[in-house]
Amino acid sequence: MNPEQAAVRQSAKEFVAGNIIPYAEYYDKSGDFHAYLLEATRTTGIFAMAVPTEYGGLGYCPLTQALVLEEWGYGCAAMGTTLSASILSMEAVLIAGNEDQKRRFCKPMLEAGLGAFALTEPAAGSDASAGVAIAVKSGNDYILNGPKCWITNGGVASVYVVFAATDPARGAKGLSAFIVERGLPGFIPGDREEKLGLRSSNTSFFFLKDVRVPAANLLGQEGDGMKIAMETLDIARPAIGALAVGLAQRCLDECVKHLRRRFPAKSFPGETLQFELADMQIEIEGARQAQHHTMALREAKLPFTKESAVAKTLCTAVAMNVTSRAMRLMGSHAYTSEFGKFMRDAKVMQIYEGTNQIQRLVIARSVLAPPRAAAPATTAGKK
Numbered sequence: 374m375n376p377e378q379a380a381v382r383q384s385a386k387e388f389v390a391g392n393i394i395p396y397a398e399y400y401d402k403s404g405d406f407h408a409y410l411l412e413a414t415r416t417t418g419i420f421a422m423a424v425p426t427e428y429g430g431l432g433y434c435p436l437t438q439a440l441v442l443e444e445w446g447y448g449c450a451a452m453g454t455t456l457s458a459s460i461l462s463m464e465a466v467l468i469a470g471n472e473d474q475k476r477r478f479c480k481p482m483l484e485a486g487l488g489a490f491a492l493t494e495p496a497a498g499s500d501a502s503a504g505v506a507i508a509v510k511s512g513n514d515y516i517l518n519g520p521k522c523w524i525t526n527g528g529v530a531s532v533y534v535v536f537a538a539t540d541p542a543r544g545a546k547g548l549s550a551f552i553v554e555r556g557l558p559g560f561i562p563g564d565r566e567e568k569l570g571l572r573s574s575n576t577s578f579f580f581l582k583d584v585r586v587p588a589a590n591l592l593g594q595e596g597d598g599m600k601i602a603m604e605t606l607d608i609a610r611p612a613i614g615a616l617a618v619g620l621a622q623r624c625l626d627e628c629v630k631h632l633r634r635r636f637p638a639k640s641f642p643g644e645t646l647q648f649e650l651a652d653m654q655i656e657i658e659g660a661r662q663a664q665h666h667t668m669a670l671r672e673a674k675l676p677f678t679k680e681s682a683v684a685k686t687l688c689t690a691v692a693m694n695v696t697s698r699a700m701r702l703m704g705s706h707a708y709t710s711e712f713g714k715f716m717r718d719a720k721v722m723q724i725y726e727g728t729n730q731i732q733r734l735v736i737a738r739s740v741l742a743p744p745r746a747a748a749p750a751t752t753a754g755k756k
C-alpha cells in the first residue's frame with residue numbers, strides 16, 4: 374500500500390464508521406433499500422471510483438478499489454454489494470464500450486446513480502448462455518424481449534448492461550450485450566426478493582417487453598456478449614472477495630469484543646480459545662493476500678482468470694467459516710439477528726457472481742490445461 378492508498382483506505386474507514394455501521398442493523402431489519410447512501414456518497418464520488426479520470430471519475434486502481442470495498446464489507450456487506458454490483462456493470466462498459474458509450478454510461482455513475490449487470494435468467498444461472506432473452510435487429514434499433522432475475526440493483530439502477538441472444542442458435546457465441554436505460558417503454562420492473570442475507574441490497578426481477586434499444590447501445594459486436602460477461606466477472610469476483618474479507622474481519626473483531634466483555638482480563642480463556650481466534654485471523658490474512666494478488670496481476674495486465682476464481686472461492690469460504698466459528702465461540706449471544714447478520718450475509722457470497730462450484734470449474738480447467746511451453750533458455754545473469 375502506498376501513502377495515497379493508505380489515505381483512501383483511511384477515508385473509507387471514516388466514511389463507513391459514520392455513514393454505514395450506525396444504520397446497517399436498521400436496514401437489515403427493515404429490508405428497505407439503503408437509498409440514503411447514494412445521497413451521502415454524492416460528494417465523495419465513490420460510486421465512480423472505477424471510472425477513469427479522463428471521464429471524470431476517481432480512477433482508482435484495482436487494489437485501491439479493493440481496499441475501499443473491504444471497508445464497506447466491514448461496515449455492511451449489503452451496502453458493499455450495492456457498490457460492487459454497480460461497478461460490475463461499469464466494468465462491462467469499460468471493457469467493451471466505445472468512447473460515446475463510456476461517456477454516456479459514466480454520467481449516472483458520476484452523479485451517484487447505480488448500474489446493474491443483467492445476465493441471470495430463471496433458466497440461466499450457472500449456465501450463463503442458456504437464457505431465453507432475445508434481441509432482434511429492427512432498423513437502427515434492437516427489440517429486446519425476455520426475463521431477468523436475481524439482479525442486484527435491478528429495481529433501483531438507472532442504467533443496465535443486459536445480455537440477450539442476437540443469434541439463439543449459436544448458444545454462447547450468439548449472446549450480445551446492450552446498454553439499457555431505465556424508463557424505456559416496455560421495461561417492466563418486478564418485485565424485489567425477500568432475502569435471508571444482504572437484506573437491504575436490492576435484488577430484483579424485471580421483464581423486457583418489446584424494449585426498443587438503439588443499435589448504438591450494442592457493446593462490441595453481435596456475439597461478443599459471453600466474452601464480455603466472462604471478462605467482467607473475472608474482474609468482479611475478487612471484488613466480492615474484498616467484501617467477504619471485510620465481513621470476516623468485522624465478525625472476528627466483534628467476537629473478540631464480546632469475549633473481552635464476557636471474561637475479565639485475568640480469566641480470559643487459555644490457549645484453546647486463543648488459538649481459535651488466531652486461526653480465524655490466519656485465514657483472513659491469507660484470503661486478503663489472495664485477492665490483493667489478483668488485483669496486482671490485473672494491474673500488471675497479466676492473466677488472472679484462475680486467480681480471480683481462487684480469490685472469490687477462498688475469501689467467501691473464509692467469511693462463512695469465520696462467522697460460523699465465531700458463533701460457536703460466543704454461544705447463544707451470537708444467535709441473534711444482529712450478530713447472525715454476518716453469517717446470513719456471508720452465505721450468499723458463496724453463491725452470487727458465479728457459485729463457488731463454478732469457480733472450481735474455472736480453476737480445474739486451468740489446472741488441467743496443457744502445460745505451457747517452457748520459457749526459452751536464456752543466458753541472462755550468466756557470465
Ligand code: CAA
Pocket residue numbers: 458461490492493498499500501502523524525545599600603604606607678725726727728731734735
Ligand atoms: N475471459 C474471456 N473469455 C472467456 C472467459 C474469460 N474468463 N471464460 C470463457 N470465455 C469465452 C470462451 O473462450 C468461449 O469463447 P470461444 O468459444 O470463442 O473460445 C466463450 O467465452 C464460452 O466459454 P465456455 O465454452 O467456457 O463456456 P461454458 O458454457 O462452458 O461456461 C462458465 C463457462 C464458466 C460455466 C460460465 O457459464 C460461468 O461463469 N457461469 C457462471 C455465471 C455467473 O457467474 N453468473 C453470475 C451472474 S452476475 C451476478 O451474480 C451479479 C449480481 O447481480 C450480484
